Amino acid sequence: MNGTETGNVLAHLTPELLAAVGGALVFLLALAAIVLVRRMSDRSGRAVRERLDALAMALPDAQPVDIVRRESMSEVPLLNRALERTRWARNVGELIRQGRAPGNPGMYILLSLLIGVCALYVSLVLSAGPLFLLLGLGAAFAPFAWLKRRKAKRMARFQEQLPDALDLVARAMKAGNTFSGGLRMVADEFEDPIGEEFRTTMDEINFGVAVEQAMLNLLARVDCDDLKFFVVSVNVQRETGGNLAEIIGGIAGLVRERFKLLGRVRVLSAEGRISAYILIALPFIVTGVLxxxxxxxxxxLFTTEVGKRLIQGALGSMLLGSLIIRRMIRIKV
Incomplete structure (x- = not known):
């Protein structure tokens, strides 16, 4: 089949594809509108919040506590039941919880589908090449990339606070406080995220959850490798005995030394990162100057078919090169 015949086939298929994509786009927009309307007209949830606010006003000295558990995957019942059966939707929910992001998994999944359909529609209308289509569909993963970045920033902040928090627990125990008392001090003295996570752990212990299980729940909520040493040490010490204050103090020193090593690695790999930034930005700068x-x-370059193919090849090569450089300079400590 020559190029003319291929163009004729695409010309015949394009209206049907455009109609199908347009219908899917309208469906997603309608579904997103339903979700927004249901969220805005949530009378039962608003009534519960108003009643809790009234109770809090009746007790001026009491700290407001949100006791409403929200675990739904979506505001749409049908979509909620469908997402509850899928593992990847639960993984998205875990990202939302660990990053303290607003919304629920259904909202981000609908947003991703909407971006993907819009990218496909624009690519078909503009008759862009396959690379632009892949880039547009890749933009559909932007909501999940934002969730991962938000989670990574929060977990990095948690890891920075962890040595000081462990030192506070160790000093509190040496001063005669219990282990739970040390956790309470961390919850009261530190900001989010470590203060919030330790406060949740203390609430679980106060409501009757065993200390070992509460610590395991903390480990499940927080994606931090250094926290595993702390949780395992606490659970083992409660079964075998030993000086827990000295153990926690040693773990705090170990985490600090790991941070120093990580800083040295980042300094040594700074040249590779700067080189990657320069190599990625240089083609765009040269193109703009020319x-x-x-x-x-x-x-x-932008009007001829050969020029468009050269641009697509250049963008693909830059993407592949940036991924290779990122893999080379990314060193886990």
Whole structure:
């Protein structure tokens, strides 16, 4: 089949594809509108919040506590039942909880589908190449990338606070406080995220959860490798005995030394990161300068078929090169 016949086939298929994609886009927009309307008209949830606020006002000295458990995957019942059966939807919910992001998994999944359908529709309308189509569909994963970045920032902050928090627990136990008392001090003295997570652990212990299980729940909520040493040491010590204060103090020193090593690694890999930034930005800078100096010379690159293919190949090579460089300079400590 030659190029003319291929173009004729695509010309016949494009209206049907556009109609199908347009219908899917309208469906997703309608579903998103339903979710927003249901969220805005949540009378039962609003009534519960108003009653809790009234109780809090009746007790001026009491700290407001949200006791409403929200674990739904979506505001749409049908979508909620479908997402509850899938593991990847639960993984998205875990990202939302660990990153303290707003919304629920259904909202981010619908947003991702909407971005993907819009990218497909625009690519078909503009008759763009396959690389632009792949880039547009890759943008559909932007909501999940934002969730991962938010989680990573929160977990990094938790890891920074962990040595000081462990030192506080060790000093509190040496001063005669119990282990739970040391956890309470951390919950009261530290900000989010470590203060919030330890406060949740203390609430579980106060409501009757065993200390070992509460610590395991803390480990499940927080994605931090250094926290595993602390949780395992506490659970083992409660079964075998030993000086828990000295153990916790040693773990705090170990975490600090690990941070120092990580800092040295980042300094040594800084040259590779800067080189990656320069290599990625240089083609765009050169293209912009050449376009300002000689627009007609650069216009050929964007208007001819060969020029478009060269642009697609360059973008694909840059993407592959950036991934390789990122893999080379990413060193786990």
């Amino acid at each position: 376009y300002l100096l000689n627009p007609e010379y650069m216009t050929t």
